[in-house]
Amino acid sequence: MKKFKNTSEIEPYDGIIGQQRAEKAMQFGLKMNNPAYNIYVSGNCGSGRITYTIKAIESQQIDESKIKDWCYVYNFKDPRKPIALDFPAGKGSEFKTYMEDLIECLTEEINDAFENEEYELTKNKLLQTYEFEKEKLLKNIRDYGKEKGFKLKSSSSSFIFIPIDDNYEDEISAEEFCKTKKELEEMAIQVLYKLKSLEERVKQVVIETENQIGKLVVEPYIEAARKKYSDNKKVIEYLDALEENIIESIYYFYLDEDDLKDKYDKDYALKYEVNLFVGNDNFSKIIVENDPRPSNLFGRVEYEYHNGNLKTDFTKIIPGAFHKANGGYVILYVDQLLRYANTWELLKKTLKTKQIDIEGQGFINPMPIPCDLKIILIGSKYLYNLIYNYDPEFMKYFKVFVDFDDEMDKTEENEDAISRFISYQCNKNNYKHLTYDAVTKVINQSMKMVEDKNKLSTNFNKLMDMIDEGNLYAKMDGSKYIEKRHIDRAILAKKNRIDKIEEKIDESYKNENTLIDIEGKQVGVINGLSVLSTGEHTFGKPSRITVATACGNRGIVNIEREVKMSGSIHNKGVLILEGYLAENFAQEFPLSLNAYICFEQNYGGVDGDSASSAELYALLSSLSNLAIKQNIAVTGSINQKGQIQVVGGIPKKIEGFYYCCKHKGLTGEQGVIIPAKNEDNLVLCEEVEEAIKNKKFHIYKVNKVEEAMEILTDEKFNIIKELSIKKLRKYSEYKK
Structure with a gap:
């Protein structure tokens, strides 16, 4: 990372860091103009x-x-299927306003047209003609009936003839009376037909007159709309249907609400509204x-x-x-x-x-x-x-x-990018700027998050948490800049907020409620290392693993598996031990033993294969009857060939055992055996780094089972092997 005094001196950067693969894929996807991409x-x-x-x-x-803008309009042919009209962006609201103004103008014009004196005169003339013709027909039948001695009584739907003189029926024969009355009734029916036909003709003429007037008013407005939207076929089709409907329903526009037949009629204007469904003015x-x-x-x-x-x-x-x-x-x-x-x-x-x-x-x-x-x-x-x-x-x-990767290479370029990102965030959030040492601490913490000396975390939210909280502590101190001590304080304060379970476990070690020996030697007993997670907080803790061996033919018995507290990966790791024993200890005689492996005081289950090497070491200790140092904890998985394989959580495991030893008393002899290939994962906290540097705590890196067993027992592996074979041979002979 290039040197600077504080982040205010460097150019801010607000871009993505360490995600070249993701960037290329994103740019490809955005440029690919294909609906499947x-x-x-x-x-x-x-x-x-x-x-x-x-x-x-x-x-x-x-x-x-x-x-595009989209509007929904009424479908005059099928009201259940509203029509969608599209417009260039920003033109949908214009269409809505235009149609509202058009309907408003039409309403005024139609009202004016039908309140016009000429229209009233024409309509009255038609009605007078109807009344004249009606009265003429009624007069003719009334006069004829009078000649025959009958007077006419009419209702809204029929005519009735009754004698003028009450004695008329007695003066003529019954046959003549019935004949005359029947003739008059037939004439009355003909008159009713004529009146009905006349009424229909007059009504049709009135409708035609209204339509003619409506066309005269409506057509110019709709034609102007057609010209305005001549390049939109769907709008033209809608305007054609709209014009036809307005002319057919012209009376809606000039009748008073009280004159309309029902509520639906009163809502007639709804059909002419425009629903601006999507407007893209912005x-x-x-x-x-x-x-x-x-x-x-x-x-x-x-x-x-x-x-x-x-x-x-x-x-x-x-x-x-x-x-x-x-x-x-x-x-x-x-x-x-x-x-x-x-x-x-x-x-x-x-x-x-x-x-x-x-x-x-x-x-x-x-x-x-x-x-x-x-x-x-x-x-x-x-x-x-x-x-x-x-x-x-x-x-x-x-x-x-x-x-998006969760880690990136630890290069000077990426470190500089993080520094510039921090500068940008400080400017954006009006924070105090960070000193060079504070930024170095943030980058080291980023490295610790991925537990790799050659990698950095891409979880910038967690990096920002440190800066957010560091800024608070800098303010509280009245400091001009966020310094390393403020970042340290933020990290420690966050740990203290979430590490209650870890503290309880440490307390259990101190009080010896959880049995862990960090001094002396024991046969078939070893300190394995595991990682626990409680929400955001992850920490390591030592676990005592014990092995007891005896003659028999059950092979290796995983006690956790027997009580269903063991995961499949851990089960696999235990089974690999049998393969290792078979290849290295049972070439001249059948492998016959009972070996019981247990994680002592384990109440929450176990999974993973990182304890398989520790289990093997304890097993070999039990077979050879050679005691294992309790001041050294072990992590690492093995394969059937006895090679030590990398595992996860190395920093947490080492720190977990270190703090256990610290609580019980550091002697300068304690340490941890890890796979040699995990060396890049030794991203430890400053206290542990310092203890290792001062030889108060030790890290042993191994590639093979033989190396670890020699460290743990201070004996050459060939001796351990000979003693183990000797006991296994005895077990085999007991079986016979």
Whole structure:
């Protein structure tokens, strides 16, 4: 890392660090103009994957022709299927305003036209003609009836003839009376037909007159609209249907509400509204949907109760994230996406059909909108593998995998980038700047997080935690800069907040409730090392492993496995011991023994193979009857050939045994045996490093079982082997 006094002196950097593979994959995915090349971004939280994804998208040029406004309008042919109209970005609101003004102007013009004196005169003239003709027909039949001695009584739907003189029926014969009355009734029926026909003719003329007047008013406005939107075929089709409907329903525009027949008639204006479904006056190319339930992604239709029934219409169609981001990008979190049973299937359907469907629950079924966007899923590697293995269609639609690494090479370039990143964060958050030593401490802690001298962590969230808290302690001290001591204090304070379980275990060692010897020698007893995790806190602790051997034919008995407290990897490690014994100790006679292996005072189960070497050493100690040093703890896995293999958690294991020894009393003789190939993982805390440097604590690196056994027993391995074979031969002879 280049030298500086504090981070205010260096150029800030707000980019991704140490993720070259992920960067290349992301740029490829964003540039690939193919609907199947959607992107899955994998990585741990805090790796910068989300921040980088958003920045990478923002750097892309958007094809503005893909960005459209969408409006839903009434479908006059099928009201259950609202029509979707598309417009260039920003023109949808213009269309909505234009149509609102058009309907308002038409309403005024139509009202004026039908309140016009000429229209009233024409209408009155038609009605007078009807009344004249009606009265003429009635007069004729009335006069004729009078000649025959009958007077006419009329109702709204029929005529009745009754004699003028009460004695008339007695003066003529019954036959003549019936004949005359029948003749008059037949004439009355003919008159009723004529009146009905006359009424229909007059009504039709009135309607034709209204339509003619309506056309005169409506056509110029609709024609102007057609010219304005002449390049949009769907709008032209809508305007044609709109014009036809307005002319057919012209009376809606000039009748008073009280004159309208029912509530539906009073809502006639709803048909002429425009639902600005998606307006992109200020288009946001990225939508991050944190709650990907189907309605939030694919839109919904809202409902309201009316007289105990559900009611809806096209103005209540609400867009989802896919509609809003159409032409751009949608970012979804996979763990949230999979919480909703239907979302994943609907997502695949959208990608397959290339259109966004809105479920209307049978009331209305809005016209689908074409889908033209890129979907970016943010999730873990585990979820990627899960979907990949269980859904064969996954790779059809998500062909780009962007894999963020949780570590990067420890190079001067990356260290400088971290320094510049810290400078940027200090400026951004108005923090005090860090001194060179403070930054060095942060970088060392980053190295410690990945437990590798040649690597650095990409979990920048945790690095920022140190800076956030270090800034607080610098303020409390009144310091001008965040110094190394402030970072140290932040690290220690955080540990103190979360290490209660570790303290309880340390207390158990002090009080000797947990039996661990760190001095002397014992046969068949060794200190193994394990790692425990309690949420965010991970720490190492020694565990006493004991082995008891006897003649018999059960072989190696893993007591943890017998009581179902052992995981499969640990079981495998124990079985490997049998392979090692068979090759090295049973070439001249059958292997016959009972060997019982146990993690003492283990109440929470055990897994992993990092204790397999310790188990073997304790087993060889029991067979050879040679005592093992208790001041040396052991970690490492073995293979059947006796080679010591790398294991994880080396720093935590070493520190765990160191602090146990410290609590019980450091003698300068204690230490840990580790696999030689784990040397790069010796990223230890300053206290342990100092103790090793001053030879108060020791690290022994081994490649083979033989090396470790000689350290633990101070005996040559050939002697250990001879003694072990001798006992195994005895066991074999007992069996015979």
